[in-house]
Structures are given as structure tokens and as C-alpha cells.
Amino acid sequence: xxxxxxxxxxxxxxxxxxxxxxxxxxxxxxxxxxxxxxxxxxxxxxxxxxxxxxxxxxxxxxxxxxxxxxxxxxxxxxxxxxxxxxxxxxxxxxxxxxxxxxxxxxxxxxxxxxxxxxxxxxxxxxxxxxxxxxxxxxxxxxxxxxxxxxxxxxxxxxxxxxxxxxxxxxxxxxxxxxxxxxxxxxxxxxxxxxxxxxxxxxxxxxxxxxxxxxxxxxxxxxxxxxxxxxxxxxxxxxxxxxxxxxxxxxxxxxxxxxxxxxxxxxxxxxxxxxxxxxxxxxxxxxxxxxxxxxxxxxxxxxxxxxxxxxxxxxxxxxxxxxxxxxxxxxxxxxxxxxxxxx
Numbered sequence: 001x002x003x004x005x006x007x008x009x010x011x012x013x014x015x016x017x018x019x020x021x022x023x024x025x026x027x028x029x030x031x032x033x034x035x036x037x038x039x040x041x042x043x044x045x046x047x048x049x050x051x052x053x054x055x056x057x058x059x060x061x062x063x064x065x066x067x068x069x070x071x072x073x074x075x076x077x078x079x080x081x082x083x084x085x086x087x088x089x090x091x092x093x094x095x096x097x098x099x100x101x102x103x104x105x106x107x108x109x110x111x112x113x114x115x116x117x118x119x120x121x122x123x124x125x126x127x128x129x130x131x132x133x134x135x136x137x138x139x140x141x142x143x144x145x146x147x148x149x150x151x152x153x154x155x156x157x158x159x160x161x162x163x164x165x166x167x168x169x170x171x172x173x174x175x176x177x178x179x180x181x182x183x184x185x186x187x188x189x190x191x192x193x194x195x196x197x198x199x200x201x202x203x204x205x206x207x208x209x210x211x212x213x214x215x216x217x218x219x220x221x222x223x224x225x226x227x228x229x230x231x232x233x234x235x236x237x238x239x240x241x242x243x244x245x246x247x248x249x250x251x252x253x254x255x256x257x258x259x260x261x262x263x264x265x266x267x268x269x270x271x272x273x274x275x276x277x278x279x280x281x282x283x284x285x286x287x288x289x290x291x292x293x294x295x296x297x298x299x300x301x302x303x304x305x306x307x308x309x310x311x312x313x314x315x316x317x318x319x320x321x322x323x324x325x326x327x328x329x330x331x332x333x334x335x336x337x338x339x340x341x342x
Contacts, residue, residue, distance in 0.1 A: 004045055004053035007076035011119060012087035014191065015111035016074045019091035022109060022198040023072045026093055027057050029206030030068065032213060037062015039070070044257045052076050052087070056260050064213070066096040066233070069263030086113040090122075091198070092246070094264035095209075096236075100221050100229035102212040103129030103136060104173075104236070105205045106264070108246065109198045121182040121194050123155070125201045126163060127208075128173035130232035131225060136208050140175045143204040147197050148177065155179045162329045165239055167280045172239045233266035234273045237302070240264065241292055241314060242285055243329040251314050262307040269300045284324055288317045 007013060027039055039057035046052050054073030059065045076087035090110030097104065106126050113119040127140045145152050159176030183190055221229075240247050240262075250261045271293060278289050295309035296302070302310075318324060 002045060002049040004049040004074070005051070005076075007052065007074055007087040007089075007113075008078045009076075009086055009113055011111070011187075012074065012076060012089055012113050015087075015089040015113070016072075018111075018191070018195050018198075019072050019089055019109060022091045022107075022195075022202065023057070023070050023093075025199060026070050026091075026107070026202045029202055030059075030065070030070075030095065030209070032064045032210070035062050035064040037064060039068070042260070044260055046075050046254065046256055050079070054257065054260065056263060058263055062098075064098055066098050066267050067263070067265065068095040069093060069260070070095075071260050071263065073257070073260075084114055084116070086115045086119075088112045095205075096233065096266050097209065097213070099213065099216040100130045100225040101133075101216045102209055103127055103131075103133070104232075105209075106173075107198065107201060107205075109194055111194070119183065119187075121179065121190060123179040123182055123194055123197060124159070124162075124177065125197075126159060126173045126176040126178075127205075128232070128236065130229040132174050133212075136212075137174045139208060140201075140204060143200050144175070144177050144197075147200045148193075151179060151182075151193070152177075162245075163239070164329070165235070165243065167277065167282075168235070172236065230268065230270050231273065234269040234300075237265055237269050238274060238277065238289075239329075241310060242281075242288055245325075245328045245330060248314060248318065248325070248328060251311050252318055255311065255315075258308055258311040259304055262310060265302050265307060265310075267302060269296070269302060271296050271298060271300045282327070284317070284321045285327055287321075288313070288324070291317060 037059055039059050041055055042058050043055045044053050052075045054071060056069055056071040059068035070093040072091050074087060074089045077083040077085055088110060092108045094106045095104055106128060108124040110122045111119060148155055155177040158180060159178040162178045163172045163176040247261060274293050278286050281289050291313040292310060295313055296306060
């Protein structure tokens with residue numbers, strides 16, 4: 001495999017280094033004594049590397065995580081003068097622990113640079129437990145509050161908006177922070193804010209995770225706890241594939257990293273529970289959920305073949321119903337890069 005060509009912009013190179021550092025920090029925080037699994041490096045290329053690519057650490061073969069994927073990418077269009085987008089540089093990760101007492105985490109930090117030398121950040125972090133613990137929620141929110149400062153209220157408001165699931169009358173998790181197209185007059189301060197925010201959220205989650213795993217190691221999960229986890233994993237897949245704008249954007253724009261984009265999906269979901277939500281969906285999203293259910297096996301296992309089929313179901317749906325993008329989660333408008341690929 002060829003190495004991806006790096007972006008020319010100094011800002012893109014700095015942002016790429018930042019998200020790579022956060023990737024290493026998160027993988028280090030996930031290291032657990034006695035874990036039989038490992039994080040394997042998996043690379044992908046955009047247009048054979050001409051327009052960049054990415055590398056993810058994907059967890060496999062272990063007894064600590066149900067699914068875990070820590071993705072970093074840099075996509076750029078330095079050689080295409082007609083494209084206003086210069087580069088997009090991102091870390092996007094989801095971690096689903098095996099034990100239901102340990103909460104999942106989602107983190108996304110990205111810098112998008114335009115060719116007119118403007119740019120903005122997308123900063124997202126949310127705690128997603130199947131068994132909510134008020135102390136964990138408080139610790140997570142305190143970290144976000146301490147390191148987002150004057151941007152706290154806006155991030156929480158956008159997060160609550162983005163991760164709402166109106167059809168089911170609930171949110172995906174218990175604590176949500178999201179800044180869309182974030183930038184101030186101080187470019188360097190924005191960079192440091194993204195870096196520090198990512199570092200502190202990662203470190204806080206590491207502490208929560210290992211405390212929970214240490215306690216969980218002394219007792220096996222009950223049938224009720226495993227049921228709560230399966231319900232949450234089903235809810236997670238539902239939200240990601242029917243509401244998450246970032247996931248849909250990635251799938252519509254290209255098909256060169258499908259397994260990476262859906263690396264966040266839990267290993268098993270409850271297909272009957274998904275089916276029970278179809279009557280609650282408004283048209284045409286009921287059609288989308290039917291298509292998703294149709295490609296899942298009866299036992300609800302979500303492996304690579306199922307992920308690829310889910311990707312195609314999402315693409316086909318929005319090509320048939322492009323206006324349905326307006327029904328997705330939002331804290332801002334649909335990016336032009338998505339509209340241009342429909």
C-alpha cells in the first residue's frame with residue numbers, strides 16, 4: 001500500500017499532528033492489565049493516497065472491549081483547484097467496553113481548512129453508559145466545564161440538540177458536548193483549546209473506565225445488566241445510522257473507508273427491538289430502518305459483511321431521498337460537500 005500524500009498547508013500538518021497525538025493518548029489510556037486483545041493498526045487511502053487517507057487502531061480478540069476503534073484521517077484536495085476544501089483532519093473514536101458497568105465514550109475532534117486560509121474546528125465528546133452512574137456523569141461534565149470555560153454552555157446546548165432521539169423521546173447518552181464550526185479571532189488559542197480539551201476528556205474517561213473495570217472484575221454482570229447493555233447498543237446503532245450527520249456524510253462522500261466509518265458499531269444488537277421502532281419513524285426514515293433491519297442477521301451480530309451492507313443501505317436511501325438529510329441530527333446546516341455528492 002502506498003503512503004498517503006500529506007497536505008501542503010502548515011495548518012493542516014499541525015492539525016494532523018494534534019489528532020495523531022490524541023490518538024496515541026487514547027490508545028494508551030485504554031491499555032488494561034490482563035487484556036487478551038490488542039489494538040491493530042489498519043490503514044486506508046483516499047484515491048490511492050493522492051488525497052490522503054487515514055489509520056485506525058481497531059481492537060480485536062480481547063476480553064475488555066466489545067468494540068473499540070480509534071480513527072485518524074487527513075483528506076485534502078491540494079491538486080484540485082476547483083474544490084474550495086483544502087483539508088479535513090480528524091480523530092473520531094468510539095469505545096464500547098465489554099462489561100455493562102463501564103460506559104462507552106465517543107470523541108471527535110477535527111479541523112477543516114479551506115483554500116482561502118480560513119478554517120474551523122468540530123469538537124465533540126459524549127459519555128454513553130448502558131448503566132448510568134451519577135458520579136461518572138458528574139466527573140465527565142466537570143472536566144468538560146473546567147476545560148471549555150466560556151464555551152461550555154454553547155457546547156452543552158448543541159450536544160443536547162445533536163444527540164437527541166426525538167422518535168424515542170430520549171438522548172443517546174447522559175453527557176453531550178458539541179461545538180460545530182468553532183473558531184474565534186485567535187487561531188492559536190483555538191488550536192490549544194482543541195488540544196487541551198481532547199487530552200483532558202481522554203484522561204478523564206481513562207480514569208472512569210479503569211475504576212469501573214477494577215470494580216467489575218470482582219463480579220460478573222447479571223442478566224438484567226447484560227439486557228441493559230444490549231438495549232443501549234441497539235439504541236447506539238439506531239442513532240448512528242438514522243440520525244448521525246457525520247456518519248452519513250462520510251458514507252455519502254466516498255466508499256474508501258466503510259469499515260472504518262462503521263468501526264463504532266457494537267458487535268451485537270437486538271434486531272427485534274430495532275423492528276419495534278419502525279412504526280415510530282416518519283417517512284421516509286421508516287424505509288431506511290426497514291432497509292437496515294433487512295441486512296442484519298437474526299442473531300443481531302454486526303461483523304464486516306453486515307457493516308458493508310449497512311453502508312450501502314444508507315447510501316441508497318439518501319440518493320433516493322436526498323431531502324431526508326434535513327431529518328438528521330443537527331447543530332448547523334448540511335455541509336456543501338455532502339450535498340454535492342448526492
